[in-house]
Amino acid sequence: MFGQLRYLISESFRGWKQHRTVILPSLLTIFLCSLLLASSLTVLGAVFRVLSAEGTLYTVEAFLPENVGADSVAVIKSRMEHFRGIETVEFVSADSALADFRRHFPGEMLDLVDDNPIPPFFRMTLVKESRNPADLEEIVSAISREGFFDEVQAPVDWATRVSEWKFRMVFWPVCLSLLLLVTLSLIICNSVRLSLLSRRLLVENMKYAGGSPFFIEFPFVLEGMMQGLVGSGLAVVLLLAVVKSVAQAIPLVAANIGGLGNLLCLVVLMVTLVSAYFSYRTVQDFLLAKRNERD
Template sequence: MFGQLRYLISESFRGWKQHRTVILPSLLTIFLCSLLLASSLTVLGAVARVLSAEGSLYTVEAFLPENVQEDSVAAIQARMEHLMGVDSVEFVSADSALADFRRHFPGEMLDLVDENPIPPFFRLKLAKELHNPASLEETVDALSREGYFEEVQAPVDWATRVSKWKFKMVFWPVCLSLLLLVTLSLIICNSVRLSLMSRRLLVENMKYAGGSPFFIEFPFVLEGVMQGFLGSGLAVVLLLAIMESVAQAVPLVAANIGGLGSLLCLVVLLVTLISAYFSYRTVQEFLLAKRNERD
């Protein structure tokens, strides 16, 4: 059994050597398609991160005067909690706002001022059903008309941009990924079919000699697996090197590439499985066609 397995593996590598004029172009095309597929899925992952944080855009900050009284704060908060579409209201004191600022920004930015420049404010979060730019802008306008806020701000522009491009940011990477998967399947099928045609006489002799389907299919399936694994592996290594270089130059990218390694490993596994499946299917169709010819 092990002797036959060694023979089948050596036959697969022999096929690579003998039919390199067919296999190398296919390998190069698989590499390019895998690179595009990995890039497309990386973009899709980044879009998913952006959309997961979309809810944080629907937050309004209403700043109070510095000398506001505590009883006034409680009254204003109670009034705001009854506003239509408000999910939660949080009061942030001046000291808490300053501490939060120091956690996210260097302290040198505050060294030029003697006192705390950040006033107390309310942070309102809209209900999920009102996560749209129009509702956000209406809430900002409604709070701005109240006389007890010095300033009301919200990322309306960013919410509008994300809402406008949300469908396109998801649709096009998904379409490109599906198109690349179909292209990879056709490339692998064509490569295996050409390899079968070039070894047609050998396959027929093995069949007539009583070779089992596994004995005939294994070398071709292994060739397809090696093409898929090698092509996608090289593409993933190249993309990972590019992303690491970009992350070193742009800290924002470095903070948002978590899980990229797992995603790229998934690409290698996916392309390898596709290669194995369509190689097996192509050999099966070839053997079935030959059986029908004899019948």
């Protein structure tokens, strides 16, 4: 049994050497398609990360006058908690706002001023039903008309852009990924079919000699698996090197590439399994066609 398995494995590698004019173009195409597939899924992962943070866009910050008293703060907070469309209300004092600013920005930005330039404010989040650009803009306008605040702001423009592009940001990467999977399947089928045609006499002799379907199919399936593994593996290594280079130059990218390794491993596994499956199907169809010809 082990002797036969060693023979089948060696036959797969022999096929790579003897039919390299067919294998190498197929391997290069698998590499390019896998690179595009991995890039598309990486972009899709980034899109989902952005969409998961979409809720933070529906936050309103209302800045109070610097001399507002504690009693007034309590009254205003109670009023905002009962405001239509508001889910949570958080009061941020001037000292807390300054400490938060220093954590996120260099202190040199505040060296030019003597006092704390950041006034106290309320940070309010919207209920889920109101998390859309139209309601956000309406709530900002309504809060501004209350007259309690010096300024009311919210990222309405960003919320509008994300809302408008949400469908396209998900739809096109998904379509591209599916198209690339179909393309990979066709490439693998064509490569295995050409390899079968070039070794047609060998396959037929093995069949006539009583070779089992496993004995005939295994070298071609292993050959297809190796094409998928090598092609997608090289593509993933290249993409990972590019992403890490970009992450070193742009800290924002470095902070948002968590889980990329698992995603790229999934791409390699997926391409390898697709290669194995369609190699198996191609050999099956070939043997079935030959059986029908004899009948």
